[in-house]
Amino acid sequence: MVQTCSAYGCKNRYHKDKDISFHKFPLARPDVCVKWVAAMRRNNFKPTKYSNICSQHFTKDCFKSECNNRVLKDNAVPSLFTFNLSIKVKQLREEEPSRSFPDTVVVFCDHNYTAEDSSTQKKRIEQLEEQLENMRKKLKTMQQKCRRQERQLKRLKRHMLVKHKEGKENGHVYRAFPGMLHLQNILTLKKN
Numbered sequence: 001m002v003q004t005c006s007a008y009g010c011k012n013r014y015h016k017d018k019d020i021s022f023h024k025f026p027l028a029r030p031d032v033c034v035k036w037v038a039a040m041r042r043n044n045f046k047p048t049k050y051s052n053i054c055s056q057h058f059t060k061d062c063f064k065s066e067c068n069n070r071v072l073k074d075n076a077v078p079s080l081f082t083f084n085l086s087i088k089v090k091q092l093r094e095e096e097p098s099r100s101f102p103d104t105v106v107v108f109c110d111h112n113y114t115a116e117d118s119s120t121q122k123k124r125i126e127q128l129e130e131q132l133e134n135m136r137k138k139l140k141t142m143q144q145k146c147r148r149q150e151r152q153l154k155r156l157k158r159h160m161l162v163k164h165k166e167g168k169e170n171g172h173v174y175r176a177f178p179g180m181l182h183l184q185n186i187l188t189l190k191k192n
């Protein structure tokens with residue numbers, strides 16, 4: 001199926017030698033899709049999964065470059081259209097003679113509707129930095145606690161070995177735990 005542009009009056013079709021890309025309607029994101037349809041100003045137009053708009057209806061700042069492909073930004077909206085105003089005015093008179101609509105539609109592609117303002121972003125950055133600092137402090141505390149426990153474990157092992165040796169010398173068989181003899185053998189091997 002050859003890709004064609006759904007914009008009114010646009011006759012662009014896909015051809016490998018043309019530097020025109022075709023972009024499907026964002027059906028999965030209804031809020032953006034509604035803006036695309038409104039920008040096109042086509043009566044009773046319902047996009048399908050096969051509907052496309054060519055790259056000539058988007059401004060340069062609507063694109064991001066990925067691996068030499070022309071990819072639209074997430075919330076890009078087409079804004080470059082050539083409307084036949086005489087036909088549009090005639091249709092408006094027939095449908096609703098009491099209302100008047102502007103002949104031009106201004107669609108901004110700067111995407112401010114998704115970005116937070118700079119003061120909100122600064123506050124969020126400060127919160128995240130504070131959170132990061134708190135997490136670093138907690139990590140340092142946990143590392144210190146771990147080192148203290150390792151030192152205490154070593155002291156207890158040494159103490160148990162001393163008690164075990166004293167018990168052997170006195171003729172007592174003393175085991176603090178089932179693996180004590182095994183631990184003693186390992187420590188003896190490490191010393192040698």
